[in-house]
Amino acid sequence: QVQLVESAGGSVQPGGSLRLSCAASGSILRINEMEWYRQAPGKRRELVATITRGGSTGYADSVKGRFTISRDNNKNTVYLQMMSLKPEDTAVYYCSAVTSLRYWGQGTQVTVSS
Numbered sequence: 001q002v003q004l005v006e007s008a009g010g011s012v013q014p015g016g017s018l019r020l021s022c023a024a025s026g027s028i029l030r031i032n033e034m035e036w037y038r039q040a041p042g043k044r045r046e047l048v049a050t051i052t053r054g055g056s057t058g059y060a061d062s063v064k065g066r067f068t069i070s071r072d073n074n075k076n077t078v079y080l081q082m083m084s085l086k087p088e089d090t091a092v093y094y095c096s097a098v099t100s101l102r103y104w105g106q107g108t109q110v111t112v113s114s
Contacts, residue, residue: 002026002097004105009093011111012085020080022095022105030099034078036069038091038110045094049080063089085112 007021024031033052039045049069050058057069068081078095090112095105 002028002031002099002103004095004097004103006093006095006105006108009108009110011113013114014086014112016085016112017081017083018085018110019082020093020095020108020110022078022080024076024078024097027099028076031097033098034069034071035096035098036078036080037094037096038089039094040088040091043091048093051078082110085110087112
């Protein structure tokens with residue numbers, strides 16, 4: 001099993017920045033990929049960014065060039081650096097770890113509003 005603990009989100013103004021973190025514990029050697037998803041009210045959960053065991057990254061078109069996913073292997077932590085935030089980035093953000101199963105963090109609220 002894998003346990004995921006996300007940092008607190010927050011509220012920022014449009015154009016602002018925020019960094020989320022996700023600390024993994026448990027069977028971390030089984031993790032093939034770490035991902036960030038988000039879910040806005042009334043919408044489906046959507047994939048935002050991914051990072052593989054080998055370090056390859058991928059992004060949704062809506063965040064490409066503004067968000068960066070990275071990891072610190074020494075801390076077993078994955079980060080999502082979000083810049084140039086827009087009101088449409090407002091959502092609950094979830095960290096996910098993929099082994100032969102998928103594990104989820106508890107979710108953290110990010111609100112972008114003036």
